[in-house]
Structures are given as C-alpha cells and as structure tokens.
Amino acid sequence: MPYSPLTDMTHGLRLSKMFPKGDYQSLKGISPFWQSANIPIQDETDVSLLTTVSPESWKELVALAENWNGPISATLHVSSQLHPSVLYDIEKEYQSKPSLYENVDIHLIETAGQNAMSVLLPLSVERNLARMYARTRHVCDIPSNTILATDLRQTVKKYTEKMRWGDMLVVPTFEFQQQVVSEKDIPRTKKEVLGLVKQGKLALYDAEYKINEGPTDAEQWKISRDVYKVENYTIDYEPIVIQSKTIQPWCSERFVDKKAACLLSSYLAGNEFLVLPNDFAIYKPSARKHAVSELDRVVEKRLYSKFYWEECVYRARELDALGLWQTTKSSHIRQQCSRVIQNWGRGLIGKPE
Structure with missing residues (x-):
C-alpha cells in the first residue's frame, strides 16, 4: 500500500480535524466502535437510530434497543474519574443481551470532569460522531428516553425517494400528562393515541413549545391519512426526524446542545419537514443527570x-x-x-x- 501522511496522523489529530469545535484532549478520549454489533446490515436503506447516553441513562439505551430491534449508533460519554466497575458492568450487560450485541454500535467517549456535557465536547459533536459511524443510508437522531411505538422501518420504505432529495420525515412525539405505570400503558396505534389525547392523558410534545401547540400540528395529525408539510416552522423546531445520512448538513458544533440548529440548516436549504400520519413516538423523562447549565x-x-x-x-x-x-x-x-x-x-x- 502506498505511503500516506494520513497514516502517521495521531488519533487525536484526525478527530480534531473532523470535529474542529471539540477540545483536542477531549477528542483523544474517543474510541469509535468500543462495542460493535455482530450482525451485518442486510439492507443499506434501513434506518439507524442515533442516540447519546451516559452511565445514568444507559438503561434507556437498553430499553431502546429492545424496542427497536434494528441498527443503532450510540455514543457513551463517561468521566475518566468513573470507577472501572461501571464500564465493566456496562460491557458485561452489552455482551449478554442479543438486542445490544447484535444491533448496537457503541462509541466510547472518556473526558475529564464530572459533567460530560460541556463546550469542550458538545453534544452536537456526539450527534455527528454517531451519524458518521452509522451503517445505513438513513438515520434518526432520537433521545434515548423515547419509545418508538410503531413499525417505522416499514413506513420509511415508502418515502426513500423523498429523503434522497433531502426531505425529512417527522415522527410526531407525544407525552403522558401523568405517570406511566407500565409498558402496557404505551399506545401502539393512532386510534389509541387519539383516544388518550381526547381523555387528556396524552399530548403532542414539541420541545420549546406548549403542549399541543408546536409546528407538528396536533389537529392536522388527527385527520391526516398521508404525510403533510409543516406549515408553521420556527427556528426552535427540533422534532424527531428520519433523514438521509449523507444529504443533510451536519449539526453545527458550536452549540453544547441545540438540536434545532441541526435542522435549521436543512430547512433553509429548501428541504421539507413531512409529518408521518400514522407513526408516533412516546417521550419519557430522562435519567441523565447532567444538563446544560x-x-x-x-x-x-x-x-x-x-x-x-x-x-x-x-x-x-x-x-x-x-x-x-x-x-x-x-x-x-x-x-x-x-x-x-x-x-x-x-x-x-x-x-x-
């Protein structure tokens, strides 16, 4: 193989060029594919979930993997001060659960300090990292504390052409207005969702907006039988979307955690938000301790x-x-x-x- 200067580049130098807003020392602590899924991708047009977790929210990733049963590209961000037994326990659980070791790629990030979420290595860098190493043509950036309640992978096959041209499929997200007791409380059909919404137990959740008032448009979703465009977009809109891995602009890494910035660039480039009429997700409170200050x-x-x-x-x-x-x-x-x-x-x- 011919010699290339790239061969002599250190791991940290390569990553600092790939993620220029990240701190060099923090980027050196990234280990791509710390754990690798052992089942090859059968269909490149499939959807990979992208998510970011910490030791506190690890169990959310476990639940997400069991529910999704498909490819996931996840970052696991830990403090270098963490007791070694914590990572050992995570690795042991990963290797014991087929839903994890068959489908989930984990990219480990070790940084100094207790608060993993900081300007030294923004969450936007983690999102881009998970996307870069995803093994399918389509990706869905999703909080780990979310339940995908329908068979999205089948739905996506109908709209691959739209995503090829840059459009994004919005997965409407709902939030319970009271504590969810068990898995059986989670609705699995649109009819069940509408019934719970009518009873006031469930509401459309768009982050940064009042319940049932976000751009996803709860009233339009109730009556729609086909995808519809988001008509009342604002720059704070940050829904769960399924999109092309390669067509879309990357998340701006200047923000510690601003998912809306990832989507603003795509919208201004002329791409549409298309809301799925029969699919939905359920949002739950997160176990992750460290939030943006x-x-x-x-x-x-x-x-x-x-x-x-x-x-x-x-x-x-x-x-x-x-x-x-x-x-x-x-x-x-x-x-x-x-x-x-x-x-x-x-x-x-x-x-x-």
Missing part, C-alpha cells in the same frame, strides 16, 4: 440568533450559486430570512451591483 443556555440563545443570520446569508448564496434561487427550493429561505437578506443590502444574491 443556565449560563450555557443564555450563551446558546444569543449564539443561535447570530447563527440564524449567518445561515440565512450562507444558504441564500449557496442556492444562488447552485442556480436554485429562482426555484421553489428557495421558498423557505425567502420566508424565513427576508429581513436578513434585505438588511444585508444589494448584491448578496445574483451578480454584484
């Missing part, structure tokens, strides 16, 4: 407003360069970014004045 939330909010402006300008110029500015591909950015583009001045789109 209040300071980080304030910083992220201000950063995101700047990022929105930046994406408006960049995606507008990209569409223009691709010859798509005068097509329907630009409809989203014209609607969302008209003020930004006007404030920028003449010459942003088309030939300079």
Whole structure:
C-alpha cells in the first residue's frame, strides 16, 4: 500500500480535524466502535437510530434497543474519574443481551470532569460522531428516553425517494400528562393515541413549545391519512426526524446542545419537514443527570440568533450559486430570512451591483 501522511496522523489529530469545535484532549478520549454489533446490515436503506447516553441513562439505551430491534449508533460519554466497575458492568450487560450485541454500535467517549456535557465536547459533536459511524443510508437522531411505538422501518420504505432529495420525515412525539405505570400503558396505534389525547392523558410534545401547540400540528395529525408539510416552522423546531445520512448538513458544533440548529440548516436549504400520519413516538423523562447549565443556555440563545443570520446569508448564496434561487427550493429561505437578506443590502444574491 502506498505511503500516506494520513497514516502517521495521531488519533487525536484526525478527530480534531473532523470535529474542529471539540477540545483536542477531549477528542483523544474517543474510541469509535468500543462495542460493535455482530450482525451485518442486510439492507443499506434501513434506518439507524442515533442516540447519546451516559452511565445514568444507559438503561434507556437498553430499553431502546429492545424496542427497536434494528441498527443503532450510540455514543457513551463517561468521566475518566468513573470507577472501572461501571464500564465493566456496562460491557458485561452489552455482551449478554442479543438486542445490544447484535444491533448496537457503541462509541466510547472518556473526558475529564464530572459533567460530560460541556463546550469542550458538545453534544452536537456526539450527534455527528454517531451519524458518521452509522451503517445505513438513513438515520434518526432520537433521545434515548423515547419509545418508538410503531413499525417505522416499514413506513420509511415508502418515502426513500423523498429523503434522497433531502426531505425529512417527522415522527410526531407525544407525552403522558401523568405517570406511566407500565409498558402496557404505551399506545401502539393512532386510534389509541387519539383516544388518550381526547381523555387528556396524552399530548403532542414539541420541545420549546406548549403542549399541543408546536409546528407538528396536533389537529392536522388527527385527520391526516398521508404525510403533510409543516406549515408553521420556527427556528426552535427540533422534532424527531428520519433523514438521509449523507444529504443533510451536519449539526453545527458550536452549540453544547441545540438540536434545532441541526435542522435549521436543512430547512433553509429548501428541504421539507413531512409529518408521518400514522407513526408516533412516546417521550419519557430522562435519567441523565447532567444538563446544560443556565449560563450555557443564555450563551446558546444569543449564539443561535447570530447563527440564524449567518445561515440565512450562507444558504441564500449557496442556492444562488447552485442556480436554485429562482426555484421553489428557495421558498423557505425567502420566508424565513427576508429581513436578513434585505438588511444585508444589494448584491448578496445574483451578480454584484
């Protein structure tokens, strides 16, 4: 094999180039495929779930794998101060459960400090890492504390062409308004969901919005028999989506945890959110202890407003360069970014004045 300078690159150097917003020392602690699924992918058009877990939320991944029974690419983020027995117990359980060792690839991340979620290695880096190592053409970034209640893998086969062109399939997510007692409480059909919604026991959950009031549109979902476009998109929208692994923009890694930023870029590029009419997920409280700090939330909010402006300008110029500015591909950015583009001045789109 011919010599390549890439061969001599250290593990940390390669990863720091792949994930430039991550801290070099933190990136050195990444071990891709710490545990590897032993069943080969039979169908590349299948869907891989992407998720991020910690030792506290490990059991959520176990439950997710048992429920999904398909490919999963997960990051496991631990502190280097963690007692070795914890990782040993996780590895032992992984190797004892077919739902894990047959289907789940785990990418281990060891960093210093107790709070794994920080600007040194943002959750956005973990999301991109899980996506990069997914072994199928389609992926679904999903919180580990979520139950996929229907056979999504069969549904996806109907819409592979739409995803090939960049569109995203939204999985409506519902939340119980009271404590779920057991697995039998989880609805498995749309009819059951509608019954629980009518009783006030279940509500549509869109993060950052009041229940039943998010862009997924609870009223439209109730009556829809086919996929429908999200009409009332806002930049904080961050639903569970199934999408192409390769077509979509990657998550911006400047944010500790801002999933909406991953989807904003795709929407401004002209891709649609298509809500699935008969599939759904159930959201549960998470066992993960470390959340984004209040300071980080304030910083992220201000950063995101700047990022929105930046994406408006960049995606507008990209569409223009691709010859798509005068097509329907630009409809989203014209609607969302008209003020930004006007404030920028003449010459942003088309030939300079």
